Amino acid sequence: MFLTLGTDLAGVGVPASDFGFLLHKNPARPQVIDVTGGSAHVFYPEATAERCTAAVLLEIDPIGLVKAGRGKAAEGFTLGQYVNDRPYAASSLLAVAIGKLFRTAMNGRCDARPELAARAIPLEIHVPALPCNGGGDLAQRLFAPLGWTVDARPVPLDPEIPAWGDSRYVDLRLTGVLRLAEALNHLYVMLPVLDDAKHYWVGSDEVDKLVRAGEGWLAEHPEKELISRRYLAHRRYLSDAALERLAEADGQELVEESPDEGTVSLAIERRATVAAVLRELGARRIADIGCGEGALVGELLKDPMIGELIATDVSVRAMVAAKRRLHYDDLPDRQRDRLKFLQSSVTYADERLAGLDAVVLMEVVEHVDPPRLPALAQSIFRAARPGAVVMTTPNCEYNVRFPSLPAGRFRHPDHRFEWTRAEFEGWARDVAATYGYQVEFRPVGAVDPEVGAPTQLALFRREEA
CATH class of the missing domain: 3.30.1610.20 (Hen1, N-terminal domain)
Incomplete structure (x- = not known):
């Protein structure tokens, strides 16, 4: 050769x-x-x-x-x-x-x-x-x-x-x-x-190799499906996992890029902000709904004051990736006992999530089809009814500040919509009034005087909590 x-x-x-x-x-x-x-x-x-x-x-x-x-x-x-x-x-x-x-x-x-x-x-x-x-x-x-x-x-x-x-x-x-x-x-x-x-032999570790080697080019390649399928020996479940991760990476590249060189990436700042809000609430029993590959879960596991942490996602592949990222099987028993993974959909009531101190929906709501938003509100605010809900979502007004994001395009290919600040605040206030919560809004990321912060955060607190 x-x-x-x-x-x-x-x-x-x-x-x-x-x-x-x-x-x-x-x-x-x-x-x-x-x-x-x-x-x-x-x-x-x-x-x-x-x-x-x-x-x-x-x-x-x-x-x-x-x-x-x-x-x-x-x-x-x-x-x-x-x-x-x-x-x-x-x-x-x-x-x-x-x-x-x-x-x-x-x-x-x-x-x-x-x-x-x-x-x-x-x-x-x-x-x-x-x-x-x-x-x-x-x-x-x-x-x-x-x-x-x-x-x-x-x-x-x-x-x-x-x-x-x-x-x-x-x-x-x-x-x-x-x-x-x-x-x-x-x-x-x-x-x-x-x-x-x-x-x-081609196993799940080959997905990691493909995503790593394909960083920056494979997600946008017109033959990415053929490449993934052949590289992973025509194992459909592996190629599907690779394409899902490539799509997520493609979206994260747009979301996390910073207009100013040397600034902390938005993804890191978002996780740090959510973790700080949870510490402010004193939450001990927390669910990360739509955990993806477990980036926030990994951050929260560092807090010894959190006694129970539930990570959920509708995608089994995402939870497998999260476990792999967190080295779940190698965690000390004390750490592993604090963490539980559940397959669950944000639009369906799940009694396993009822009565927690806090629920997090970080960059989740925009992945839900608008007609399903009432179901999301009912499953979280009525069925689960936690003491607090921390929700983040993109501020679409800020999209003009991302040079690589074409006009009219969402930050992630799976986004069903992206809200302006007024739209998000209007929806959140209606939900809070309907289900007995108070809500306040906070920016995440540097605030632009014209278009606001890149991410918007709503903190819902149950009124009797």
Whole structure:
């Protein structure tokens, strides 16, 4: 298996050999690491001031791969475990090697040349033999939206016998001006996607890898469903989980961005504000309704004064992700006894949530269809009837302050609506009057003199509480 990455750093004003700093691999010293079933080598065919090329050579031992349990073929085809294209054709084996060889570069870190790591530079990638289940057209569909110029030429089955036609392999060349970290993450994801196969078992941890490697580009890719499905070995429950997390990440990018460099992200400030309000209330028994991936739950678990914490979500996948994020199974018994996860819908009465000190709906109400809002109010304020309700929601008037948010678009693709300050206050006052609560409003985030704060918070207190 063979791959090259080259650059001339034209227009950057530094020697091309500085490419070695970005890759964290010295051009003067070839390196080798062990990988499953073989070894991966990095060396530089050229490293001058004008041009630098790094090569990755992956040597796979088919027998070693089978002994490691990673080369199993279908039952009844034992020979296929040993005689296959794994030693020669780019695949998930090469993607894993890239992840091990260039982990720091994939994260965008380079202490020696930080300004270079942050810049888009001219890059050329060559993969001479790439299994491509979909041909060159698929390679074009996957890489072109990411800013690459794609040259994917079919490899003939036998150059001496043209009548046999083309093989399933392509000779792939990518050229473009991108950050090196972006390029490496593109390769890490796309190699197994184009091959449409992985050499190892695909479990839920692969969702984390996909979301991490796809940060900043996969959520908006026109082929994100195909990419997720293939990367996760066509396991529907995993690809659904990945797409859900990508959608959430896409929305959070808009919500959390700050107009002023160096300010605390809105998501962090929102969680801190809600936690402070709960401490102000002295709440000891709390439910986080629509907990998502558990960011607020993790914050509240730090407060030893909270005796019971219930995390609910309508999505089982979200609760699984929350448990994974919180390392729930590894929590000390005392911590785990304080925390309970329940599948529950905010629009249906749930007696398990009745009589708590406080209920939190943080960025939840805007995900509910407007005709279902009366059901939400009844389930929370009449059926559960907590001592207090803390509710946050976007202030849509502030959306004009987000440069990357097109006019008329919501902050998250799953939002059913977004309220102005007057609309939210009107709805909240009606609910409070109907169910016997008092309500006050607080801003979350820096207050703009014209459009207010980015997030609006309502604190409902039960009148007899």
